[in-house]
Amino acid sequence: MKSVSVIFYDGVLSKPHQAELMALDQYSVLVKYHDHGMKNQKLQTAQMILIGALGKKYPVIELDHDARIEFLNNEIPEWLELGHKNFQQKIWKLEKTPSLIIFSMVFVIALGFAVLKWGIPMAAKIVADELPENTLQKLGNQAQEYVMDWTKPTQLAKGQQAQIQSEYLSKIAQGHPAKIIFRNGERLGANALALPNNTIVVTDELVELAHSDQEILAVLAHEQGHLIQRHSLQQALSSLGFSILYIAMTGDSSDLLSSIPVAVLGANYSRKFEQEADLYALNLMYKQNIEVAHFANFLQRLNEASINTEKDQQQHEKQTDRKNSINLDIWEVLSSHPATAERIQMVRDFELKHSQSNIQQPSK
Incomplete structure (x- = not known):
């Protein structure tokens, strides 16, 4: 036997x-x-x-x-x-195979990279697109409260505010008007923020930095692109990607909605989102016969202002105690959109492409 x-x-x-x-x-x-x-x-x-x-x-x-x-x-x-x-035996033998161990490690690393690079952003886009309007309104209102606390009432004249809003409605809104709020940004500096509750916050410093209404409209068109495509919400959800995975495993979402408003303000836009918003603004400006050169000029000026602001902040950190430096970090969260040479070149290329296109079109 x-x-x-x-x-x-x-x-x-x-x-x-x-x-x-x-x-x-x-x-x-x-x-x-x-x-x-x-x-x-x-x-x-x-x-x-x-x-x-x-x-x-x-x-x-x-x-x-x-x-x-x-x-x-x-x-x-x-x-x-x-x-x-037989299946269990094969698994044990494979587990002892050095080449398979190496392959498994590479696979796990590649899978983790894919989840971070593509999986979480894709999931964030799906969630952002599916969130109902009342949820967006609630999240945006909470984010707006933070901005109100961190800024001061605007010093712009009522007539200037009305003029900007009027031009925005006639040339930029395109049937999807956002609420425009003007605030004195203080250390926030020249900036504009698109919030999920269909609100664009514009600082006095940004208006003062602009040399023309067309430059302000270019910025508003850029922020309108962020709103239309829900970029701020997507970026916030992506930055909370690990939290989303945790929620998927545990089912506990109690802290997610409370953390999104801060993430909306704290997450710098990705290069992809900035390019999408820039392209939206450029196409809209071209459609409305607004010279896109105004956008490039303002980006260049904004970049120079951001560099000077950063230098001032660094100097301020050296002259203050640790407590004040920690408070300053809050303002660094609301850093201005980076006006990089790459974005400026994108505007110049768009301008050149469409100017050549207009030249090649036969006269009527």
Whole structure:
């Protein structure tokens, strides 16, 4: 009779028994062990659940009456007919294969990279697009409260505000008008923020930095692009990507909605979102016969102003104590959109492309 030595737990006591596992027929086995005399137990293979070898752990058979059979090596007898036996054996052998270990590590790293680079942003876009308007309004209102606390009432004349709003409605809104709020930005400086509650906050410093109404309209068109495509919400959700994964595993979303408003303000737009908003603004300006050069000129001036502001902040940090430096970090969260050379060049290229296109069109 075919047999193999095993460790057997009878399911009554936690005491291990040295035992012999013997084949009776295709559907049953016999376990013989000493416990105040020789004992035999007949077991049905249909009642057995095989737990394959893993690392240095040998295979184990769990039984439905809490009994347990532990093998003394990694080899499961061929005569023992168990479900998934061959599959479990293959897994253990593959686990011991160095090339597979290396491949698994590379795969896990690649998968993690893919989730961070594409998975979370894609999930953020889907969630942002599907959020209902009342949720957007609530999140945007909370973010707006932070901005109101961190800024002061505007010093712009009522007539100047009305003029900017009028031109925005006639040339930029395109049937989707946002609420324009003017604020004195203080250390926020020349800036504009698109909030999920369909609000654009414009600082006095930005208006003062502009040399023409067309430059202000270019900025508003850029922010309108962020609003239309819900970039601020997407970026916030992406920055909270690990939280989203945690929520997916635990189901606890109690803290997510409360953290999104701060993330909306704190997450700098990705290069992709900035390019999309820039392209939206450029196409809209071209459609409204506003020279896109105004956008490039303002980006250049804004970049220079941002550099000077950063230098001032660094100097301010050196002259203040740690407490004030921590408070300053709050303002660094609301950093201005980076007016990089790449974005300015994009505007110049757009201007050149469409100017050449106009020249090539036959006169009517």
